[in-house]
Amino acid sequence: MEATKACISIRHVSKKFGKQQVLKEISLEIMEGEIFGLLGPSGAGKTTLVKQLAGLDIPTSGENFLFEEKMPSLKLIEKIGYMAQSDALYEELSAKENLQFFSALYGLKGKNQQQRIEEVMKLVQLSNHLHKPVSNYSGGMKRRLSLAIALLHEPKILILDEPTVGIDPVLRKSIWEAFNELKNKGTTLIVTTHVMDEAEKCDRLGLIRDGRLIAVGTPEELKGKTNSATIEEAFLVYGGA
Amino acid sequence: MRITALVIRILRQIVRDKRTMGLLIFAPILVLTMLHLVFNGDEYTPKIGFVHVPESIMNQIDMSDAKITVYKNEKEAKEDLSFQEIDGYLVFNNQLPAIFLEGSDPAVNGAAVKWIQTALKSLQGSEQTLEPKVDFLHGSEEMGQFDYFGPVLLGFFVFFFVFLIAGVSFLRERTTGTLERLLSTPLRKWEIVIGYVLGFGIFTMIQATIIAAYAIYVLGMLMEGAFLNVLFIILLLSLTALTLGILLSSFANNELQMIQFIPIVVVPQIFFSGLFNLETISEWLKWIGPLTPLYYAADALRDIMVRGYGWDEIYRDVLALLGFSILFMVVNILALRKYRKI
Numbered sequence: 001m002e003a004t005k006a007c008i009s010i011r012h013v014s015k016k017f018g019k020q021q022v023l024k025e026i027s028l029e030i031m032e033g034e035i036f037g038l039l040g041p042s043g044a045g046k047t048t049l050v051k052q053l054a055g056l057d058i059p060t061s062g063e064n065f066l067f068e069e070k071m072p073s074l075k076l077i078e079k080i081g082y083m084a085q086s087d088a089l090y091e092e093l094s095a096k097e098n099l100q101f102f103s104a105l106y107g108l109k110g111k112n113q114q115q116r117i118e119e120v121m122k123l124v125q126l127s128n129h130l131h132k133p134v135s136n137y138s139g140g141m142k143r144r145l146s147l148a149i150a151l152l153h154e155p156k157i158l159i160l161d162e163p164t165v166g167i168d169p170v171l172r173k174s175i176w177e178a179f180n181e182l183k184n185k186g187t188t189l190i191v192t193t194h195v196m197d198e199a200e201k202c203d204r205l206g207l208i209r210d211g212r213l214i215a216v217g218t219p220e221e222l223k224g225k226t227n228s229a230t231i232e233e234a235f236l237v238y239g240g241a
Numbered sequence: 242m243r244i245t246a247l248v249i250r251i252l253r254q255i256v257r258d259k260r261t262m263g264l265l266i267f268a269p270i271l272v273l274t275m276l277h278l279v280f281n282g283d284e285y286t287p288k289i290g291f292v293h294v295p296e297s298i299m300n301q302i303d304m305s306d307a308k309i310t311v312y313k314n315e316k317e318a319k320e321d322l323s324f325q326e327i328d329g330y331l332v333f334n335n336q337l338p339a340i341f342l343e344g345s346d347p348a349v350n351g352a353a354v355k356w357i358q359t360a361l362k363s364l365q366g367s368e369q370t371l372e373p374k375v376d377f378l379h380g381s382e383e384m385g386q387f388d389y390f391g392p393v394l395l396g397f398f399v400f401f402f403v404f405l406i407a408g409v410s411f412l413r414e415r416t417t418g419t420l421e422r423l424l425s426t427p428l429r430k431w432e433i434v435i436g437y438v439l440g441f442g443i444f445t446m447i448q449a450t451i452i453a454a455y456a457i458y459v460l461g462m463l464m465e466g467a468f469l470n471v472l473f474i475i476l477l478l479s480l481t482a483l484t485l486g487i488l489l490s491s492f493a494n495n496e497l498q499m500i501q502f503i504p505i506v507v508v509p510q511i512f513f514s515g516l517f518n519l520e521t522i523s524e525w526l527k528w529i530g531p532l533t534p535l536y537y538a539a540d541a542l543r544d545i546m547v548r549g550y551g552w553d554e555i556y557r558d559v560l561a562l563l564g565f566s567i568l569f570m571v572v573n574i575l576a577l578r579k580y581r582k583i
Contacts, residue, residue: 054425058582072583074427082425086418090250092257097250104246105426133257149422 007032007157007188008053013062015048015211022048023059024211030190035183037202038192039235045211046192047085050159053190054082066157078106081155085162087146091135095126095145098134099152106153120148123178140167144175157188164198176201196232205231207238214238243428247436248443254410255444261406265444269398269452276394277460280387287353290318290330298333302360329353388463392542393516393535395456399449399475400482400535401507407441408486408499415580416495424581434487434573438566441483442476449475457546465549471542474555477562478538484569485534491576514539537561 008030015023055072124144226237329342513530541558544550
């Protein structure tokens with residue numbers, strides 16, 4: 001990883017909603033082609049931070065750079081795939097119609113569009129349910145369809161906010177396999193989670209608490225520095241507990 | 242390209258939601274039909290009882306336009322009256338006529354009294370009364386109340402349903418997170434607004450054609466002007482409803498709160514749109530009318546349908562409606578900045 005360069009650079013970012021300070025002086029570099037996990041309890045500011053990276057919000061102070069260009073920018077947005085916590089699907093439509101709609105927004109059409117739809121649905125193992133209306137999907141299927149949509153335009157950076165919430169362990173395993181496959185193709189993944197065992201699967205982790213980035217490193221580094229057996233223990237040490 | 246995708250998606254959603262589609266088309270048809278039946282019903286035929294009416298008079302009375310029952314004594318008549326079998330009865334006591342009415346419905350009273358007076362008048366043939374000749378500039382004796390406020394209602398229902406459905410679908414876009422997803426794509430904010438306007442615009446055209454054609458050709462609503470002008474005005478009105486609905490949906494957190502806008506935003510418009518005589522509205526409320534889109538649409542629709550006017554008379558209303566739509570669209574694009582700054 002030493003040879004790769006940073007594709008995301010977060011510089012002294014703070015965010016206030018009214019009087020409430022949600023992010024405090026966060027500085028972080030995320031390397032090209034790694035799976036970076038943002039770990040922290042709910043309400044720590046994970047979503048606020050990834051929303052800024054997706055171009056949906058701006059910091060109160062500080063700056064975010066993607067590929068050495070300042071966010072938010074409509075040009076950069078095309079390079080990002082964003083999957084929010086909510087599934088954000090049109091339930092009246094079939095899976096295919098949802099995919100057609102979003103791929104058209106990225107300018108995919110005709111054969112290329114059809115091919116991409118088949119590819120992403122295969123990746124999330126939903127190929128057999130392409131023509132079903134989304135209202136008939138189960139919770140886990142919706143989550144995977146939502147992921148498929150974020151992958152449609154082959155983004156260089158994939159931002160996933162709690163991607164495996166409500167998904168059973170077997171499926172979670174297959175989803176992480178998909179993440180690793182994407183990583184091997186050179187995609188940078190940013191995954192937020194509050195599940196500690198999931199954090200172990202990331203290349204590097206950023207621990208967030210109360211809007212502060214309290215530690216950054218590989219899971220091994222974090223555990224080693226704190227003499228802990230698990231990420232959970234390490235988190236508690238960094239959190240000052 | 243991106244707008245086309247948005248338009249196709251919106252139309253697909255509407256078609257998939259059969260119930261909403263039914264509401265948009267059949268609810269106005271149902272309500273207009275009911276109003277047609279209520280206000281344009283046949284002349285009421287009074288049910289009159291005769292008690293002790295002398296043979297000589299009975300033979301001379303024109304019995305048409307009323308249902309006559311002859312009673313032997315007043316007691317029987319009174320009994321039927323209490324069961325509302327008859328609306329009133331004419332009784333001759335000592336050669337002097339007297340009317341006894343059921344009395345609970347003023348409209349029925351009027352009809353009964355009028356019939357009896359006319360019937361008796363025809364007996365006193367010697368006195369020739371001169372009937373004034375009546376001329377009409379617009380409408381005719383056959384023109385019912387429905388013809389007069391029909392155009393306003395036509396506009397109102399289109400406004401009402403488009404406002405509600407566009408507002409709710411944009412609200413859902415926000416609450417389900419799809420708006421956020423749309424904004425995480427390269428889709429421009431103005432493209433979202435234009436996509437919505439076109440998607441719902443196309444559907445409203447179909448809706449307006451069906452409803453207007455039904456009102457005019459099936460219910461026989463008065464139609465002096467051009468059908469295409471009517472459609473054009475309805476389309477413009479629905480654009481204001483659509484853009485206003487989308488705009489107000491950003492102030493609602495759920496469907497119920499969207500419905501709460503109806504008594505505040507939609508219903509008051511009907512008071513100031515000419516359904517009630519605008520001349521009689523208090524001075525201190527009069528200024529509201531010109532601020533509502535329905536005011537202009539109702540004026541234009543009435544000009545076309547009742548007065549048969551053309552473009553020269555309606556262009557001012559057209560400009561006002563366009564102005565509203567453009568204003569709301571611009572504010573919408575600005576309001577979307579809340580969700581994405583660029």
